[in-house]
Amino acid sequence: MISGGIIFIAFIIIVAYVLFVPILFRIQFVYDGNLNKNLGFRVFPFAEFKLAFKRKTTKSISQNHYFQTLPAKKRKLTSFIHFIMADIDLFKKLLFESIRFFWRLTRVPEQRQLQLSLAGGLDSPHLTGQIYGLVCAAQAVLPESISIDYKPDFLGERLIGDIALGCKFRLAAFIKEIIIFIIKLPKIRLIKLAVKFRKEGKYADQN
Numbered sequence: 001m002i003s004g005g006i007i008f009i010a011f012i013i014i015v016a017y018v019l020f021v022p023i024l025f026r027i028q029f030v031y032d033g034n035l036n037k038n039l040g041f042r043v044f045p046f047a048e049f050k051l052a053f054k055r056k057t058t059k060s061i062s063q064n065h066y067f068q069t070l071p072a073k074k075r076k077l078t079s080f081i082h083f084i085m086a087d088i089d090l091f092k093k094l095l096f097e098s099i100r101f102f103w104r105l106t107r108v109p110e111q112r113q114l115q116l117s118l119a120g121g122l123d124s125p126h127l128t129g130q131i132y133g134l135v136c137a138a139q140a141v142l143p144e145s146i147s148i149d150y151k152p153d154f155l156g157e158r159l160i161g162d163i164a165l166g167c168k169f170r171l172a173a174f175i176k177e178i179i180i181f182i183i184k185l186p187k188i189r190l191i192k193l194a195v196k197f198r199k200e201g202k203y204a205d206q207n
Helices: 002-020 063-069 072-085 088-105 125-139 171-184 187-200
Strands: 023-031 035-043 049-054 111-120 146-152 159-169
Touching: 002 171, 072 088, 088 171, 088 187, 125 146, 159 171
Parallel strands: 111 146
Antiparallel strands: 023 035, 023 159, 035 049, 111 159
């Protein structure tokens, strides 16, 4: 009985910690001839967890061919979205609530940060010097949440660098906005539409 109470208390503490301790989210774009991006998460006092994504070159394909190559579940979801758009009133309601939801999400972060780091130069040392002067002038007037660093190379002929966007938020505030969004959705109309969509078989089932 005592061990069960300890486990329950520990569970409450962990849930409260995850919900109310600030989480740092960071996305970074790195250009060194190729454009790559990194994602990072950090929950105090743990180290930052990072994911790296390299850009893959893809051939341009037609929209119809792209739809046919989608997995069956994605084809159904895409067709269901088009089915919803046929109901103008419902579509307007969903669009309005979605815009309000994303607008409220922009107010969730407690702290925002933008970091820009550049290195290298242009073909003309004169232009490289002008860029360096502009960066130095901008550093004096930018707020603390925006940081720009430039290391000029007057003999270099290309620029490399990275830009990082970061924000700090609490998971509880994020979940709160999701719950509000779900509550305000026309759930009954969506369920009826989903049933109708399934009965009529409006999605494309192409092999």
